[in-house]
Amino acid sequence: MARKLAVIGAGLMGSGIAQVSAQAGWDVVLRDITDEALSRGMDGIKASYDKFVSKGKLAEADAEAALGRITTTTELEAVADADVVVEAVFEKIEVKQEIFRALDGLAKDGAVLASNTSAIPITKIAAVTERPESVVGTHFFSPVPMMALCELVRGYKTSDETLASAREFAESTGKTCIVVNRDVAGFVTTRLISALVVEAVKLHESGVATAEDIDTACRLGFGHAMGPLATADLTGVDILLHATGNIYTESQDEKFAPPESMRRMVDAGDIGRKSGQGFYRH
Ligand SMILES: NC(=O)c1ccc[n+]([C@@H]2O[C@H](COP(=O)([O-])OP(=O)(O)OC[C@H]3O[C@@H](n4cnc5c(N)ncnc54)[C@H](O)[C@@H]3O)[C@@H](O)[C@H]2O)c1
Known part of the structure; x- marks a missing residue:
């Protein structure tokens, strides 16, 4: 059975992460706060798949199948059966903390709760949850379909198991990972x-x-x-x-x-x- 991914935020990064993950076989639910943001995100994904198809780098049938694996929603409850949740909303700690507080009550036990933050310490995001061991940084680069790196960031309490699952997820999308062992401000990159x-x-x-x-x-x-x-x-x-x-x-x-x-x-x-x-x- 395909593994399930929830992506919170359909902006530049969230839509890119949804795109590469659906192409890698994940069932993706993409969540944003408005239908307009979701439409913009999906338009960007379609345009990007079209470009890969026109360059001969992706078969049309594979692009269609990948698109068929992405659903959109404005309901955060849609994260309930996700194995991995990636948050990619604005780079504001209060916004991210509010989302992680809600995810803590909604996501299933054992789900990986990842943030795509480029600089906020993961420990500060994890601290608002009752499961900081499940929180990790998955820092993708823009444009996601082109950039091969994912910087994995350990928070103070991130477990080895969570880090390994995050690596497995990022590598499944074709990325090479580096590991940041302590979430110093700005990480490595x-x-x-x-x-x-x-x-x-x-x-x-x-x-x-x-x-x-x-x-x-x-x-x-x-x-x-x-x-x-x-x-x-x-x-x-x-x-x-x-x-x-x-x-x-x-x-x-x-x-x-x-x-x-x-x-x-x-x-x-x-x-x-x-x-x-x-x-x-x-
Ligand atoms: N842009 C880059 O080059 C880049 C690179 C690496 C990492 N990042 C990080 O990725 C994250 C997202 O950046 P971006 O460039 O995609 O931003 P963006 O502004 O393009 O998109 C953010 C999206 O989040 C949505 N959003 C806001 N609050 C929300 C909520 N409560 N629930 C669901 N959706 C919500 C917005 O509607 C918007 O669609 C940031 O943390 C940023 O630092 C960005």
Whole structure:
């Protein structure tokens, strides 16, 4: 019998996780708070399957079968028979805690309760439940169908069994996992990109090198697909400012202190691709 997955949040990440999981044979129920959000999510999934089909990377029949395995709902009660629940709502601790409090009362015993948070400590999410041993981080990357990594994050009380089940789930969707053994703020990936972006911004603001040259150094010198400043423009300078600020607040480590020019860019609205201007003009 197909295993059951519930995904909470049909945004960019939730719909991507639903998409790759249905393709891997999971029966997926996708939950959001409005029908509009669910329609947007499903439209994105269909468009993505169509793209894979038109490129010859997915058979049309397999795409149709995968779509047939996804149902949508606005009712949280639909998580009741899920083996794995993945939460992918806004990056706000109060919103996530409210969902996990409810999941604790609704999900079946032994279900894996996972969060796709990119930086919130899993322990803080798990603490609102009576089963912190079942809570784990499954941090997928955007766009989910293309990015091969899943960062598994242990909370303070996450059990070995939960971690193993989360790994099994992520690997079933074709991802390679890394394990973060202690849920330090920013985990491994957000810490690494934050440290790199902060240093790149400092080099840029002090006139040591242009944005183009800093990015070229990382691309051609280190084989990065994209330089840190181009990455900041793509992700959103505001998002990275928020991430580095949180890591700095929690760690008090100066290397994560957001540089002044980054704060001023955000104040001025130059937040990257979505505003047309960041470190580059778009
Ligand atoms: N966007 C990225 O590149 C990226 C990468 C890795 C991890 N993340 C993390 O994934 C999570 C989701 O990010 P996203 O980019 O998909 O956000 P998004 O804004 O695209 O989607 C969030 C969705 O959650 C829904 N939602 C809000 N409250 C809800 C609730 N109570 N129940 C059900 N649905 C609810 C919203 O309606 C929306 O559809 C965040 O924690 C984010 O930090 C994002």
